[in-house]
Amino acid sequence: MADGWTVELARLRDALRAELFKVVRRRMTYICLAAFSALVVLFYVILWLRIREGPGTSPQTLLTWLAVRSAMSFANVVPYSLALERFFATLVCAIFAGTVMGNEFDWRTVGVVTGRGVRRWHFLFAKTVVSLAFTVVTLLLGLFIALAISAWFTSVYDLPWGDAGPERYIDAVLSMGRTLYTIFPFVFMALLFATLWRSGGLAVGAALGAFFIEGIFIGLLSAASGWPRLVPNFFLSINIDAVLRANGTFGGGDGNVPFALGEAGPPEWRGAMVLGAWSLAIVLVSFWVFLRRDIQE
Numbered sequence: 202m203a204d205g206w207t208v209e210l211a212r213l214r215d216a217l218r219a220e221l222f223k224v225v226r227r228r229m230t231y232i233c234l235a236a237f238s239a240l241v242v243l244f245y246v247i248l249w250l251r252i253r254e255g256p257g258t259s260p261q262t263l264l265t266w267l268a269v270r271s272a273m274s275f276a277n278v279v280p281y282s283l284a285l286e287r288f289f290a291t292l293v294c295a296i297f298a299g300t301v302m303g304n305e306f307d308w309r310t311v312g313v314v315t316g317r318g319v320r321r322w323h324f325l326f327a328k329t330v331v332s333l334a335f336t337v338v339t340l341l342l343g344l345f346i347a348l349a350i351s352a353w354f355t356s357v358y359d360l361p362w363g364d365a366g367p368e369r370y371i372d373a374v375l376s377m378g379r380t381l382y383t384i385f386p387f388v389f390m391a392l393l394f395a396t397l398w399r400s401g402g403l404a405v406g407a408a409l410g411a412f413f414i415e416g417i418f419i420g421l422l423s424a425a426s427g428w429p430r431l432v433p434n435f436f437l438s439i440n441i442d443a444v445l446r447a448n449g450t451f452g453g454g455d456g457n458v459p460f461a462l463g464e465a466g467p468p469e470w471r472g473a474m475v476l477g478a479w480s481l482a483i484v485l486v487s488f489w490v491f492l493r494r495d496i497q498e
Contacts, residue, residue: 213323219314220327229300230335234342237293241343244285245350248273252358275348275355276363279373280449282347283340283380287445290339291384295408298332299391303401325396325491329484332388340381376448383441386476387412389483396491434467435475443472 224230248269256266272281302325305311315321355362363369387408395404419433433439447469467475 212319213326216319216323216327217330219319220331224301224331224335227301229297233293233297233335234339237289237339237343238346240289241282241286241346242350245273245347245354249354252354270358270360273351273354273358274360274363275351276361278347278351279344279376282344282351283376283448284445286340286343286347287380287383287441290336290343290380291387291412292409294332294336294339294384295387295391295412296405297335298328298388299395299404299408300401301332302328302392303395303399303404306395306399307401321492322488325392325488329389329392329487332392333385336381336384336388340377340384344377372449379444379448382473382476383444386437386480386483389480389487393483393487393490396487437476437479439466440472440475443467443469444476 251269252266252273254266256263271277305314311324315324354360390411391404391408394407395401398404398407415436415438419436419438422429422432443466446466466472
């Protein structure tokens with residue numbers, strides 16, 4: 202029995218090592234990271250240009266200007282940057298996961314790999330772990346970029362730095378965990394679509410389509426009467442907002458701050474449960490499909 206477990210763990214380790222070897226040497230990995238980094242930098246440059254324009258003359262433009270300054274300050278770097286990065290990271294990580302699995306079918310390599318001592322569940326498990334690890338690396342990279350840019354702007358414009366106590370670091374770690382938790386369902390979704398349709402392009406298109414189109418269905422169902430109004434409470438976006446609300450908000454006078462979430466919506470615990478249920482269901486379906494179907498169809 203012990204020998205059997207040893208062999209299984211050795212095969213799983215080899216699958217993970219092989220997957221890591223391929224991902225580190227794929228240009229797509231670095232293209233995704235570079236694109237994500239450029240988007241984060243570009244957005245902060247846009248904020249900087251808005252600050253340079255000045256507060257304007259009307260009360261509304263003054264409030265917006267103060268909100269932008271508040272978002273740029275180092276005191277608010279965690280809630281603001283993570284809210285910004287969550288959008289870009291979801292796009293990039295869904296593309297990465299969809300291609301890292303779908304390309305194996307496009308290149309006709311999945312059958313070769315699983316026919317040489319690597320079990321199917323080892324193969325898919327390695328793909329899932331690498332995709333999640335890439336998501337963690339992506340979000341950390343974005344946070345470091347945001348920290349550097351925000352620190353520079355805070356120094357130049359004499360903005361508040363915020364407290365430096367241990368509770369702030371704990372809050373940053375928890376906020377990172379909550380943000381990752383809201384990205385993972387779309388990573389799993391990209392892996393599922395790649396497994397279903399055996400194509401990286403179709404997987405990426407379907408995952409990103411679900412990411413963007415969900416808001417349309419939420420708006421339509423929210424305008425309905427009766428029980429259909431309750432359906433959006435089980436969609437991803439609303440529960441993602443519920444989880445991210447715990448990251449904190451930042452004020453600019455009237456609460457009209459970019460990316461700040463209001464108080465309405467389900468509680469955090471329920472949002473976490475719904476997202477967890479979605480993630481678990483998607484992962485189970487992915488493994489069930491990959492283990493049962495002919496992968497060379």
